[in-house]
Amino acid sequence: MPSTGLAHGYPPAARVAHRMLAPAITTLLPGARTARGAARHLAELVVGARLAGRTGLHVVGPRVxxxxPQSHDAEAAATLWAESEALIAATAADQVGQD
Structure with missing residues (x-):
């Protein structure tokens, strides 16, 4: 995404290429956004009236x-949460044991 500073750690030649190509990418690739455009869509999600009170939506830029149906499966969500917690706890325990 242009104008975000994300390329600041790139090697000099890659920074130049990014500075030159990134603006074109936002015009040529569907879904690519400028920082300003992405911020506008994010602000609309957070405080906009168009989506107020609606949940369970998939939002990409201005499209909703x-x-x-799987994303509304509460049992699957609870299972995913519990298994994720168990994996994180196991990973943390392994890292503590390595110290």
Whole structure:
């Protein structure tokens, strides 16, 4: 994404290429955004009236679509959460044991 400073750690030649190509990418690739455009869409999600009170949506830029039926499966979500917590705890325990 241009004008974000994300390329500041790139080697000099890559920074130049990024500075020259990134603006074109936002015009040529569907879904690519400038920092300003992305911020505008994010602000609309947070405080805009168009989506107020709506949940379970899949949002890409200005487009909104209902999310898949699987994303509304509360049991699957609870299982995913519990298994993720267990994996994080196991990873943390392994890292503590390595110190």
């Amino acid at each position: 679509a209902e999310s898949s």
